[in-house]
Amino acid sequence: MPPRPRRSNRAPGARTKYIDDPFEAAGVLSDEDEDPSVVATRKKGKGKAKQPVYDDTSDEDFNMGNGNEDEEEEDDDEYQDNDVEMVEDDNDAGEEDEEEGDDDDDDAASVSQANEAPRRRRKPAATSTPRVPKQRRPDGTIALAGDETHSRGSWNPLEHVGKAVHLRVTFGTDDRDLFSVLSARDQWCRGLDSTFPTRATLDEAPSVNDYGYGRSFGLESDELPRESTRGWDWYYDEDLGARFRKSQRMKKIKEKDARRVYFPRPRGEHTVLVGPLEGQKVFSLGRHDVVDFGEAWGEVPSKPVKQESKGKAGSGGERKKKKREGWILNLGQKIQCLAWVPNQGGLTQYLSAVAPILPDQKEEYPDPLKDQAAPAFRPSAPYPCVLQLWAFKAQEAESLTRTIDMTFKPRLRLAVCTEWGDLRRMAWCPMPRAPRDEDDEGAQKNVGLLAGIWGDGRVRVIDIKLGRDPKQTEFYKLQSPVFEAKAPSTVCTCLTWLSPSDLAVGCANGFVAIWSILPSQASPSNPLPYFYQQLHSTWVLSIASAYPTNPHIICTTSMDGDTRLTSIVDPHKDMVNTNRMRVGSAHLTYSPMLHCFISSDENDFARLLAVRRFFTSTAIARLPSMISAVGPCSSWHPSVLFGCTEGTVQATSPLRRMLHAKEKQWQQTWFQHEWVRGPDANSSGTSRFHDGHRAESTSLLRNLVGDPKLVNGAAVITVFEEGTHVTALSWNPNQSCAGWAAAGMGCGLVRVEDLALS
Known part of the structure; x- marks a missing residue:
């Protein structure tokens, strides 16, 4: 008869802790029955906690919480952020080291599990393990320990990061790109410019601070003028x-x-x-006919004019503006x-x-x-x-x-x-x-x-x-x-x-x-x-x-x-x-x-x-x-x-x-x-x-x-x-x-x- 494979009598992960457990109130199960090593392993885990796994997956009332409710509400659309970062749990290594025991313990554990009555599933607590924020350097990069590695080539958009990090992730780390976007922000982030551009903002364009790269869209200030002149030299060449x-x-x-x-x-x-x-x-328009549709709209109400400027504005030759032209x-x-x-x-x-x-x-x-x-x-x-x-x-x-x-x-x-x-x-x-x-x-x-x-x-x-x-x-x-x-x-x-x-x-x-x-x-x-x-x-x-x-x-x-x-x-x-x-x-x-x-x-x-x-x-x-x-x-x-x-x-x-x-x-x-x-x-x-x-x-x-x-x-x-x-x-x-x-x-x-x- 072949030898029986080794099995541990310890749970592979942290046991689920319920609130108002009737079995615990009846004295069937208590905290003293748990192995101290398992409790220690559960408490020392960091990052995202592993979720409990149940044999019966038909429990529709069970709601698995992951502590990321705030992150899910950060964006309105699925195309905004559709990357998932894999977070390594330190519990995996600790559980492998603690899986030790002899065959006698395994036999006793199997008999105990066979005679134990099936447990009733209960809904877990509404609270969940909070996510531990990652340590970052001043420039926004993740500060890793000496034995850790980082597999992603870019920052994860799902994380709660500062505005400076968000700008680098979206527009790049070059100062020229960032200054160009900041110039557009200062000029066009007003409430009236949320849909159509306003004439006042368009008129203020030359006077707004562009941080040196706003009007050239991230290029050096002399590159676009040089292209407008030297870039067309071939067209005016005699040959x-x-x-x-x-x-x-x-x-x-x-x-x-x-x-x-x-x-x-x-x-x-x-x-x-x-x-x-x-x-x-x-x-009624024929082919190549043109019509001014402003004739269908009323005139714009005239603004009150000051007494000293009435003589200047009283010329009869001025054309009154329509509501739409x-x-x-x-x-x-x-x-x-x-x-x-x-x-x-x-x-x-x-x-x-x-x-x-x-x-x-x-x-x-x-x-x-x-x-x-x-x-x-x-x-x-x-x-x-x-x-x-x-x-x-x-x-x-x-x-x-x-x-x-x-x-x-x-x-x-x-x-x-x-x-x-x-x-x-x-x-x-x-x-x-x-x-x-x-x-x-x-x-x-x-x-x-x-x-x-x-x-x-x-x-x-x-x-x-x-x-x-x-x-x-x-x-x-x-x-x-x-x-x-x-x-x-x-x-x-x-x-x-x-x-x-x-x-x-x-x-x-x-x-x-x-x-x-x-x-x-x-x-x-x-x-x-x-x-x-x-x-x-x-x-x-x-x-x-x-x-x-x-x-x-x-x-x-x-x-x-x-x-x-x-x-x-x-x-x-x-x-x-x-x-x-x-x-x-x-x-x-x-x-x-x-x-x-x-x-x-x-x-x-x-x-x-x-x-x-x-x-x-x-x-x-x-x-x-x-x-x-x-x-x-x-x-x-x-x-x-x-x-x-x-x-x-x-x-x-x-x-x-x-x-x-x-x-x-x-x-x-x-x-x-x-x-x-x-x-x-x-x-x-x-x-x-x-x-x-x-x-x-x-x-x-x-x-x-x-x-x-x-x-x-x-x-x-x-x-x-x-x-x-x-x-x-x-x-x-x-x-x-x-x-x-x-x-x-x-x-x-x-x-x-x-x-x-x-």
Whole structure:
């Protein structure tokens, strides 16, 4: 008979101590029956105490307390902190050393256990063992003993740490990054700036203490001015720049031919209802018509004027301001792309927009590759398309920021016609560009470099220029751009600028390619990328650069649900993923003021991804429906715009949420748009705008309790008309007009308004 294995008669862990134990009151079990060594082992444990283990796991009334109730309430959302730190318990080592005994004791223990009556389970006390705080050094790092090791590479966000440690964990340990964030905190953490930026704060920007790195976003103060001058030397070079500019060929065409072929076909007038809810005004807009929706609102009550200033303010030529002022444009078809032109310091501001032709117009052009592959992975037919450039004007003002001049009616200034398919993505070069004397020498003035991705799968760069006559509308057909490239064996899907001469492009096969747009002697017809790496397994939905703080870092989202941060210096090692989603996000933008990326979630949440803590995400907004558009972040304020499928545009400032996890998150609706079909299938339909929403505090808890989308116990998703969707958003990137915003709808309307709160 084989020898019996050794077993200890001592419990493997600390015994559970109950309050008001009836067995102890009856004298069946007392503290004297416990082994002194077990009691000593239980008392000397530190850190998290081990929980009692029961053989019967069906006790639903048993509530296991762990002493972390305060920590669980620290954040409202599961994406804020989803890391778990393993705490080693010293009881394990002590129990192994004390497991000694002989076979006689084991036999006696087994007989005693067999004859003992089953014990009744009792609910433990509400109190739990408090967590022992860890010893830390003055800089926030954990002070370890000589024989201890620390396995985590970063601090645990679940711990209660000071504000200084929280800033280092979120933004980094470099003083330049910390001073940049502190400068943004001092300027934008006021209560009025929780949603839209205020005009007073925008005007105070030059006088606020930036700690030396606030206005440069963590860079040295001379780096951005140097890039705005020396970074563009290649463009004005007599050899390199001349060959670059001469490679573009544009041909003037008649306005009648351009509107007949390249613009969406007119579908009648579009009816728009806007104004106060109790008395909305009706407008009828044809294609390319513009209306001032401020006519539907009353005038702002005039403030009392002092006696000595009545003579100055009594001029009859002054225009009274309305409660709401802005423009509504009708482009006749879904707004595919929308973006303000950067580096425009004057009164004239330009808004670029793309509205593809109608589906019945596309049927006139045969598609030779229709049966070869899926439409997303192959070039499309050579549909005609047009890039529209609209001019807006700002009022003269003594302050830094300017409002929209409502006496100047916006007009179409430039139409660039192409035959390479729909213009699906476009991006103006955002790098600062200082004006030079060479800009005023030619017959045309420089506007900027525009990069775009057309339906044929190629990426192109256009050097946009305008004539000197501000009242003339120019129509051109683009025959060849200044730069054109195509990734091998795939099509381009998204793009972003890395520098004035470098362009990063995502592809349908999961690769990311980076080109230099400078003229090349090796392969001028089809230049090769100097960076071509596979970062995802399939279609790259969006790509953004961490310019200007970390221009070598790019963030990408894909159809596989992954969101990845990659360094182009070493993409195989310097790479990190965040929480994977079931559905890929097509929206991604970088905020240089917050040092983070902002993207949409698979549901109706917006999330924030800090560069230094990319492995976890923070929920910053909850929208009433699926997110359909995210406006590119501004360099002059931290407010972010989100558009929904139900036609709502909301704004929020995630700065307070980043600095203090328990701060309330405020959101405010810009407008809500509704669209219905007309009686005729080819009609433009009818749109209605709702305005005047107040700021509200939103709960970011991820539960369905009280959720309006919960119907009969099941979560439902409402499908809205495509004409109702908000398809494009854009903040004005120029400092004097930083409060201007534009929104494009699926029905072809564009709304432009100054959102800076006075």
